[in-house]
Amino acid sequence: MARPVKHSLTLSGHRTSVSLEAEFWRAFREIARIEGRALNALAAEIDAAREPGTGLASAIRLHVLAWYRDRAEPPAA
Structure with a gap:
């Protein structure tokens, strides 16, 4: 598994750093x-x-996971 990559975000005018795996950064973007x-x-x-x-x-x-799950095909019964 890839190591987390740190990126800066601005939330309510304040800079913060968030570390996510590259796959999550791609999905989030x-x-x-x-x-x-x-x-x-x-x-x-x-x-x-x-x-x-x-x-x-x-x-x-969790947001990324939920977003993709909401769009996934329902499992076959």
């Missing part, structure tokens, strides 16, 4: 592009909605 949103805006929305005690990187990973 793809989601923002498909939705026509800035990456920082999407990150700020995820940040505002995350549960207390959940790190931003984990919240982004």
Whole structure:
């Protein structure tokens, strides 16, 4: 598995660093592009909605997972 890569994001005017695996960064950027949103805006929305005690990187990973799961084909019965 790839090691996390650190990138800076701006949330509510403040810079923060987030470490995600390259695959998650690609998926996160793809989601923002498909939705026509800035990456920082999407990150700020995820940040505002995350549960207390959940790190931003984990919240982004969970958002990416949920986004793709919502679009996946339902399993065959």
